Amino acid sequence: MDPQLLTTFVTVARHGSFSAAATELGYTQSAISQQIAALEADLGLALLSRRPVAPTPAGVRLLEHAEALLLRLRAARADVLRAAAPPRNRLRLAATPLAVNPVLAARLARARAREPRLELTLSTCPAEQVLAEVAAGRAELGLADGITAPSDPLRLPEAGLMTTTGVSQEDLVVVLPPDHPLAARTALRLGDLADARWLDTPLCPPSRLRDLVGDGFPAGLRYQGDDVHTLGTLVAAGHGLTLLPASATPRGVHGVALAEPRLAHRVELIHGTLPAGAAADLASALAG
Template sequence: MDFSDVSLVALRVFREVAERGTFTAAATSLGYTQSAVSRQIASIERAAGASLLERRRDGVRLTTAGQVVLRNAARVLDQIDATTRELAGLPAEGGTVRLGWFPSAGAVLLPRAIASLRRSQPAIRVVSREGSTPSLVRALRAGTVDLALLASAPPFRPLDAESPTLELETLIERSLMLAVPTGHPLAAGDSVDVAELRGQRWIAGPAAGEDTLMGVWPGLDERPEIAHTARDWLAKLHLVAAGAGLTTVSASLAGAAPPGVRIIAVHGGPQELRRIVLARLPGRLTDAAAHLADALRTTVP
């Protein structure tokens, strides 16, 4: 086992594969061919004297040895990046925090937290990126984000089976809500019974990597009529405003609803809880990450 000849390119490729979950996605992100990615992974596995990735039909998963290499590779690459920034006269990486966030967090929670942090800690630089839960969990493991803001639904299972276990902090837990056009009969009250949702037209989109339709009220005892499909939550809400159908929203999005949309509660069925959680690797946070975490806690709607 000899890592003295392992290149920084190989380390970066390995981290990208670990984060993206497939060789193909890593190649696309880096602008490499898939064969070039495979060669870099082969070189680092030769140096390790062990298989670092378990190849599966749905992508790759880190082996125990891979977790060790990734943890140390992330540390080395962060130090190199910090050195590069310092030599270029840019702010030190210690003043930067990298945040991943679930799609609808960008409508309300993220802007509020960044604005709050800018007022209290103007020297801290926040770099953020939107992503699905699986991709952000991999990014945490790969060390390319420091914190991940995630949405979670029952039964609130662990985010992954890797070690060490991610630390999760529930920022808020509220019931799922319903977005209806203001002119719709269901908009007359503050809530509706779940039975009144039968026969409605829905605006929905598939959850990343799942068959679940995000936007349809869970547990309906009928096959829903999907009038429009959209992944973007703002697009869904504007379609609701246009009278095109109904969609579900987290309570945190209520303040971002455009004119023409009413956000109401649903009762009469199982309680549909949703959590916003802050995830990170165990260990001490940097000062910048700790300040951002505080801003998220205090500004969660």
């Protein structure tokens, strides 16, 4: 299958529109239609229904493979270019919003002190985008975080010859309003809070808590941002509870240790093949 045709198919499916895909990819709508027809002819299957534009059952199955295949192709291209590129002192680090905790911030500071000419740009984005940025070569290094059982790796999409290394792990706390009846406890069981309302956030969606414990955990307000101070304000006002790394607990709320189940906030370093130079040195510093 032609990667360009796959890219067009994924874009049309994401937008649900041939014209929107044409605008994004810089083609005419007719060219988009021809590319989809060519892919369908190659497979001998209809991949998209036209009114409305939506994946057929075969198209849904292809989507499950297409994005991973395209990610691996971008990763392969970036890996080859990195191997041929001369070392440089200008690096880009993509990170999820809570990945750069105090431990990793201190390691970054020590690395920059050892290499004062290093120009480092840090950008934040969701975990899937961190992986995509590194795979495509738009960032040399990535940091992704999430909730896992202690020492378990994060569940990230497979992207070929990418290295992922655990670089930080810390305890999670239940974030409660200061006047909450359980705020004075030294530790809490997550199951005891199954009837409480929970903020629906990217780090701690109620669906993830149900996967871990079982039924319950009704969603309160949905917050799609990444500012912990806003999270603290929402919790303090009674919009719902959340889980946060202990070091990220904002002022104005209480963070109570999570006793059961055993969970941790884990940060992983992501990169492709790194030739000797500033990127490899920074990766080593972040790994501790």
